[in-house]
Amino acid sequence: MSMNLTLKVWRQAGATAAGDFETYQVPGVNEDMSFLEMLDVVNEQLIGDGREPIAFDHDCREGICGSCGVVINGRPHGPLQGVTTCQLHMRNYRDGDTIVVEPWRAAAFPVIRDLVVDRSAFDRIIQAGGYITAPTGGARDANLTLIPKAVADVAMDAAACIGCGACVAACPNSAANLFTGAKITALNVLPQGQPERWARVAAMVDRMEDQFGSCTNYTECEAVCPAGISVNVIAKMNRDYLKSRFKDRRSLIRQADVADEA
Amino acid sequence: MLTGSSPARPGGPMTPARTRPRPHTWIIEFYSSAIGKKAVMAVTGLLLLGFVLVHMLGNLKLYYGEPEHLNEYGHYLRTIGEPILPHSGFLWIMRGGLILAFVLHIHAAVSLTMMNRRARPVGYKGGRTYSAANYAARTMRWSGIIVGLYLLFHLADLTWGTANPDFEHGEPYQNMIASFERVPVAIVYVVANLLLGIHIFHGAWSLFQSLGWSNPRFNVWRRYFAVAFAAVIVVGNVSFPLAVLFGVVD
Numbered sequence: 465m466s467m468n469l470t471l472k473v474w475r476q477a478g479a480t481a482a483g484d485f486e487t488y489q490v491p492g493v494n495e496d497m498s499f500l501e502m503l504d505v506v507n508e509q510l511i512g513d514g515r516e517p518i519a520f521d522h523d524c525r526e527g528i529c530g531s532c533g534v535v536i537n538g539r540p541h542g543p544l545q546g547v548t549t550c551q552l553h554m555r556n557y558r559d560g561d562t563i564v565v566e567p568w569r570a571a572a573f574p575v576i577r578d579l580v581v582d583r584s585a586f587d588r589i590i591q592a593g594g595y596i597t598a599p600t601g602g603a604r605d606a607n608l609t610l611i612p613k614a615v616a617d618v619a620m621d622a623a624a625c626i627g628c629g630a631c632v633a634a635c636p637n638s639a640a641n642l643f644t645g646a647k648i649t650a651l652n653v654l655p656q657g658q659p660e661r662w663a664r665v666a667a668m669v670d671r672m673e674d675q676f677g678s679c680t681n682y683t684e685c686e687a688v689c690p691a692g693i694s695v696n697v698i699a700k701m702n703r704d705y706l707k708s709r710f711k712d713r714r715s716l717i718r719q720a721d722v723a724d725e726a
Numbered sequence: 727m728l729t730g731s732s733p734a735r736p737g738g739p740m741t742p743a744r745t746r747p748r749p750h751t752w753i754i755e756f757y758s759s760a761i762g763k764k765a766v767m768a769v770t771g772l773l774l775l776g777f778v779l780v781h782m783l784g785n786l787k788l789y790y791g792e793p794e795h796l797n798e799y800g801h802y803l804r805t806i807g808e809p810i811l812p813h814s815g816f817l818w819i820m821r822g823g824l825i826l827a828f829v830l831h832i833h834a835a836v837s838l839t840m841m842n843r844r845a846r847p848v849g850y851k852g853g854r855t856y857s858a859a860n861y862a863a864r865t866m867r868w869s870g871i872i873v874g875l876y877l878l879f880h881l882a883d884l885t886w887g888t889a890n891p892d893f894e895h896g897e898p899y900q901n902m903i904a905s906f907e908r909v910p911v912a913i914v915y916v917v918a919n920l921l922l923g924i925h926i927f928h929g930a931w932s933l934f935q936s937l938g939w940s941n942p943r944f945n946v947w948r949r950y951f952a953v954a955f956a957a958v959i960v961v962g963n964v965s966f967p968l969a970v971l972f973g974v975v976d
Contacts, residue, residue, distance in 0.1 A: 472852065485852065538854035564852035571845050636859065637842035669761060677845030678760035678838045680866065681932040682859035696940050702761055703938025709756045 466492045467559035471506060473518055474566045476575050483575065485564070495555035499542060500525060500532060502554055519578040525550040527690060530626030533633070534579045535566040540630035540688045548628060548690040568629050570638035572675040583629050585675045586643060592671035593664035594647045596656050609655050622649035624691040631685035631693075637677030642685040644672045645697035652704055662708035669705050760841060761936075763834040768933035770827040770834075775930060775955065777824055778922070782962040785902075788975055793899035800898045832874070839867060862928040869925040876918035883911070906970035915967040923960035930955045 469490045476483030490509075493502055500522050507517035523531035532549045536542035542552040557563065567575050572585035611619075623646070631642035648665050651657035657664070679698060686695045756762040784803075787796040806816035856864070879889060883905050887893025892904035906912045930952035934940065939948075969975050 474851070535850060535852075535854070538850060538852065539857065566850055566852045569846055569848055569850055571847055634857075636846075636864070638845035639842070669759065673760050673841075675845075677842035678764065679935075680764075680838070680842070680863065681928070681935045682863050684857060684859045687857035695935065696942075696945070699935050699938045699940030701938075702765070702936060703940075705759070705761045706765055706938060709752065709759075709762065 465495045467495065467554070467557065467561075469493050469502075469557065469560075470562040472562065472564045473506075473579070475516075475518070475578055476567075477577065479574055479576055483578075493554050493557075495553070497554045498525065498550050499536070499552040499554065500550045519576075519580045521580050522550060527551045528626060530628040533568065533628045533630055535568065535633055537564050540568070540633040541628075541690055545687070546690055546692050548626075551690075568633035570629075570632050570676065572638065572640070573629060573632065581629070583627070586627050586629065586640070588675065589640065589644055589668050589671050590647060593660070593667040594651070596651060597660060598656070611654060615653055619650050619653050622646045622653075622693065622697050625650075625689075625693050626691050628690060630688045630690060632676065634684045634688040635677065635679075636682060636684065637680055639679045639685075640672050640676040641679040641698045641701065642689065642693055642695065644668055645695075645699075645701035646693045648704065649697040649700045652700070661704065665701060665704040666708045669701065757834075760838060763838055764936040766830050767834045767838075768936040770831040771929050771933050773823065773827045774831065775926065777820075778926075778959055779955075782959055785966055786962065788899065788902060788966055788969070791975075793897070796899040796902075797897055801896065828874075832870075835867070835870060860928070862924045863932075866925060866928055869921045873918060873922050873925055876914065876921075879914065880918075902966065903970055903976060906967040909971065912967035912971045916964050919960055919963040922963070923956040926956040926959060927952055 471488040471490050472485045473488065474483055475486045488506055488509075490502070490506055493505070497505070500520070503518060503520055510517045520534060521531045523529040525532070527548045527550060530548070533541055534549055536549070536552070541547060541549050543556060544552055565579065567573075567579045568581045568583075570581075573581040573583055576582050625643060625646035627643060629643070632638050632640050635642075648668055651664060652661050681695070681698075683695050686693065757766060784799060785796070787799050790796070804814045804817050808815075811819075862869070882889035884890065884893075884898070884901055887895065887901070890901060890905050893901055906915065931948050934948045
């Protein structure tokens with residue numbers, strides 16, 4: 465089965481250039497193609513015609529790297545639940561469909577070109593505290609630090625975040641609370657994350673709020689997340705953040721002072 | 727070492743959603759964060775929920791039949807705490823708390839809305855769809871503004887009496903009857919309380935998230951609580967103008 469599609473793609477020559485939609489007729493789309501493979505076919509055609517191909521981010525093409533991601537007909541990663549754009553197949557569309565493709569929209573994710581946005585804002589949140597400070601040495605025995613199964617599950621579910629940015633793209637406020645909540649929760653529920661728990665949440669939330677909007681609990685992020693991250697991680701982050709502002713406040717300030725002097 | 731201070735940012739161009747030199751007084755620092763503001767909105771929202779519930783329950787005395795019940799209750803509210811507090815002293819403490827709660831709730835909402843606008847200067851040109859965000863959540867700003875304006879009218883109507891020609895101070899029963907017998911006024915009350923219900927439907931759920939009250943054992947009850955609270959408030963408050971309008975009480 466092959467189908468003919470009309471594609472409206474956001475084209476923007478550079479970060480400061482004005483962008484607009486361009487319409488392409490795409491004949492003979494195979495239903496077994498992924499969405500990105502369909503874009504590859506369009507690009508072959510454009511290159512053949514001597515025109516600029518559509519720029520889009522992609523890497524692993526199996527849903528684990530978090531590189532790909534565009535807004536398809538108004539929904540990040542397209543109509544399916546729990547998949548990235550590369551895992552969306554053209555069999556989900558019908559002959560004659562019109563598909564609108566747009567980049568993530570957020571002040572913190574400036575467009576670099578066409579559908580490619582700069583997501584270093586996420587990296588800056590991780591740099592603020594998405595790690596533990598400990599000499600790890602060689603690999604230790606798996607059960608040296610005992611962690612209840614339920615706790616390990618919460619940490620693993622949160623760590624499933626691939627950092628694609630769909631949560632920010634879907635949020636009407638361009639908030640990054642699902643991403644940041646997931647990254648904080650993955651560390652803050654585990655024993656290894658405890659020593660820096662309160663400093664971590666304060667630093668990561670501060671960096672997040674410097675760049676993104678605020679959470680108004682639409683839960684739109686959870687609905688489009690390809691990794692199935694729950695908004696429970698946002699509640700967890702809120703709780704830890706509020707605690708960090710009261711509990712252990714003085715020691716946090718001292719810690720920050722020491723770092724400023726160093 | 728993790729710190730709360732901001733080292734130089736590496737990386738590309740970026741428009742900050744929030745600009746700030748961080749103040750050092752912890753309460754200001756707390757309120758300057760979006761999560762802190764949301765916590766303030768949740769706590770003030772809870773206080774206002776409590777007020778709205780007690781307000782509605784008190785008004786149920788309209789159904790006793792004789793005006794004295796409601797009027798005596800209204801008078802009693804001014805005598806709470808006497809003689810330690812002066813006459814109306816308790817009432818003014820409550821009013822002060824409510825005004826403070828309103829001011830904080832509205833200030834936080836306005837400030838967060840501005841932050842969110844800055845965070846998305848360019849919207850989706852090709853339109854967008856919603857998968858989870860419900861009508862109540864998406865219209866919080868509008869329902870909040872309309873309910874706020876309605877509140878001013880409500881005060882003018884039944885507290886100050888300026889919007890109610892037949893207003894008699896100290897006779898809430900008669901004032902309610904006189905007010906709700908006017909059809910347009912009754913409609914305003916019904917519509918505003920439906921919007922209040924929509925506002926509560928999202929707010930009474932959202933506050934659990936904002937305060938981090940999340941637990942797999944009771945999370946499903948958070949939604950039930952919001953639905954039940956909104957329903958109780960709407961049914962109770964809407965019944966008063968309708969009961970007067972259709973002559974159930976007079």
